[in-house]
Amino acid sequence: MRKKVQTVIEDTKYVVNGNAVKLSKGETFTLGVTLPYNSSCYSQLVDSILYQAKSKGYQVLLLPTYYEEETESNYYTLLEQKMIDGLILTSRTKNDHLLEPLRFKGKIVSTEKMDNEELTMIYPDRKKAYDQLFSTLHTRGISKVMFTTKRSADQSQTTKNKLAAYEAYFGKAIEGEHYFTTIENYEDGRALAAEISARSSIPEVIYVNGDDTAAGVIFGMKQAGFIHKKDFTIIGEGNLPYSEILSFSTIDFAPQKIGASAVDFLLSESERLVQPEEPTIIWR
Template identity: 25%
Template sequence: MTNIRDLAREAHVSVTTVSRVLNDHPYVADDKRQAVQAAIQKLGYIRNQTAVHLSTGQTHTIGVMLPFVDHPYHAAILQGIARCAFEEGYRFLTWQTNYVESHEHTVLKALAQREVDGLIIVSHSLSVDEILQYEQYGPIVFCEYHPHASSVYINHYTAFQKGLKALQSLHHTEIGICLGRPDSTNSLARKQAYQDTVSDDARPEWIYEQALTIEDGAHVARAWMNQSQRPTAILTASDHVAAGIILELREQGYRIPEDLAVIGFDGSDLAVVLNLTTVAVPYETIGRHAFSIAISDSWQQHPQTEIPTTLKNGTTASILCVK
């Protein structure tokens, strides 16, 4: 395998000159730079990136921890990270953890072992304090709000409040909500928004938990049908859950929004297809901002970047409640 000494002999220059050319050092004479580049092409030299990483202490690789790569929310953030990485000449490694703590520890050890320069954590099961113990090895950026960590986030309290107030503006008072993991930071903020906004009309039995997928949405719809007292409207935690509710109820002969008004959360392509009213979140923007922090020195000051959300109106919540 060709090495830099071979290049030096072929180009009739010193090893130091070859090294400077390989590292784009500005102070190299043009004729010598051209000689080295000609030697690289002639000998088919391929740079040993592992050796480069050992010499520079950087891999130009960012790690991404996320529970599921196929969930639209996570995939959209990953898209933002990927595009930014491409623009900046970085690679990224993705670890799917399924919220298994041992898998999350594996990702953190990769940072400690310098396999990546930094970590972007989309969602996690381990405690924040435990994760931040690894910050001594490099930047860690969360895609959710944590007051003592670098965070790019949406305010789930105010975002959920938008959806709830939209339903109230249509004269709904009997409102239910869907949550994902009940004890996650985001779900706790959403539940608090529900309790504060709906207030006396909030009911524990109208909080449908563990709702993440279309199938979960169908399960929520069946639970709603079996209740003696039903909410007239539901704000979901994702467009996919909303789609599951809508499709299942329509199959059973119910009308949307006449029998049940539904608002989604994400602003995904699915919302466009279903003409779904949804709280739209610019997830790709979250990914791009998280990546920018991870490769800069600003992470050491633990910046907090809030990304705004918007309500996009469709037809699934547009009928006024007459109760």
């Protein structure tokens, strides 16, 4: 009988329907991960998720959102329709209201802090890191500090927290003078350097949201005749090789640990978890 069945399979070129098999088992062995877009600031987190999922026998579906709420909402239905077994959220729009009813239909974990304490979060305590950083700079007698972000304060809680921490130690922050938005990569860093170097006064410290951006600032400032650690000091985020090679300070937000923990939560029996991870400021 086995030989007859095998002959029919070969003659008809039959291929097993993987979706049907997964449906019959009630599991897809696939985890969804929403992220705004492909960027170096998410690379360590995504790598950690991919590795941990693979080690547990799961595959990962990356879901780019470009901060579009409708796109995010459409991805959430994948969980509701049982097309994925769990959903990991990275940076997103402020749409906690969409997640509240959905959490009863599948497992969701956010890798950044959300306002709704009923939702699962495994996230870096960025607010604490910002306060520690600006407090240290203020204690050291530094007064001219500039920082950058990707999104504005009304779009991002992260930016709002960074802005509040800055103003607690250095007074009112004016966009375009004390901080810049829409900054996110190496080329943005070079463009920012060109703008800064044209000013009559160079900031003592430039704190940027990404080590690749920091590398761009260093190169751009060098072209304009300003040397890192002599004319200004740069601080980045991510603890990428850039920071070690170019010897600048950075903040490690523990993405590897958070990514692995997010996968472990989705595959566990736990129903809810709120777990802040403490970032590390690496001074160089």
